[in-house]
Amino acid sequence: MNRSAKALGRHSLTFVVVICAICLTPPAPRATVTSADGLIGRPQQYLVGENESLVEIARKFDLGFNAIADANPGVDPFIPAAGTRITIPTVWILPPASKLATIVVNIPEFRLYFFPVRSSGEVVTFPLGIGDEGTDTPTGSYTVTEKIIRPAWHVPESIRAQLPALPKVVPPGPDNPMGSHALRLSLASVLIHGTNKPWGIGRRSSHGCLRLYPEDIIRLFKLVRKGTPVVIVDQPIKVGLEGERVFVEVHRYEGAESSVEQAMQMLSERGLLGRIDFSRLKVAMEEMNGMPIDITLTR
Numbered sequence: 001m002n003r004s005a006k007a008l009g010r011h012s013l014t015f016v017v018v019i020c021a022i023c024l025t026p027p028a029p030r031a032t033v034t035s036a037d038g039l040i041g042r043p044q045q046y047l048v049g050e051n052e053s054l055v056e057i058a059r060k061f062d063l064g065f066n067a068i069a070d071a072n073p074g075v076d077p078f079i080p081a082a083g084t085r086i087t088i089p090t091v092w093i094l095p096p097a098s099k100l101a102t103i104v105v106n107i108p109e110f111r112l113y114f115f116p117v118r119s120s121g122e123v124v125t126f127p128l129g130i131g132d133e134g135t136d137t138p139t140g141s142y143t144v145t146e147k148i149i150r151p152a153w154h155v156p157e158s159i160r161a162q163l164p165a166l167p168k169v170v171p172p173g174p175d176n177p178m179g180s181h182a183l184r185l186s187l188a189s190v191l192i193h194g195t196n197k198p199w200g201i202g203r204r205s206s207h208g209c210l211r212l213y214p215e216d217i218i219r220l221f222k223l224v225r226k227g228t229p230v231v232i233v234d235q236p237i238k239v240g241l242e243g244e245r246v247f248v249e250v251h252r253y254e255g256a257e258s259s260v261e262q263a264m265q266m267l268s269e270r271g272l273l274g275r276i277d278f279s280r281l282k283v284a285m286e287e288m289n290g291m292p293i294d295i296t297l298t299r
Helices: 003-020 054-060 064-068 157-162 216-223 260-269 278-287
Strands: 039-041 044-047 085-088 092-093 103-106 112-113 124-127 142-147 181-185 191-193 204-206 229-233 237-242 245-249
Touching: 003 237, 044 181, 054 064, 054 278, 092 237, 092 245, 124 216, 191 216, 237 260, 245 260, 245 278, 260 278
Parallel strands: 103 229
Antiparallel strands: 039 092, 044 085, 103 112, 112 124, 142 181, 142 229, 181 191, 237 245
């Protein structure tokens, strides 16, 4: 029995006691694309073509490898059978963001959200490659301090120690892992930039920086100004509302604990425990498919 299943068994009785003590909250207003904790996008279905891998399909729909693989358990990600119907998980719960945060990066989700300055604008979201184990992308609050076109890569000494054949500076071009554009953060060692290895999006593939598909960094670069606030968070579980419906989104992320206790605590803090179906919450916590799951209690 896995850790999540044990936790579910231990706390089922606790949940019943808690839920009986909570009054029902009034229905929440319908979320818009600019409301934190609302839903954006919609899921899609796709038939795998000849000689297509999930890596290629992920890029076609602006997804990372993690997202498409978790949404399609049991499908070979590299040699899926032609004609296989797969889920395209292009729907997300917006992460909670402070009023000052214009860019929110959620590490376990491998995803970046750009919130427009004007409330009438639309949230834009992109998949990411993040720091590998031992060079984890740091969480915290930062700002964009510099916008760079055709960045050179100043190779860190730690990397040159492992790969001494590398020069101290790699000029712009196809061998430069920073891609065509970069946004330097106030933590100078971390940048949001493109990549020359697009198959690393949705994976731990960097030395701490945040990598985007080549086409995505160009789009984000145009949206962002110097001084833009950036918040990097570690939230494997998200809770969202869509009208009167309650959703939970759980991400499978090595090094992060996603327990039923955490989910129940988040729901309790929002006053939502009395509105959920615990059996649906259990399924979401067990599957960890990275998609918003409706856990609303049916009356």
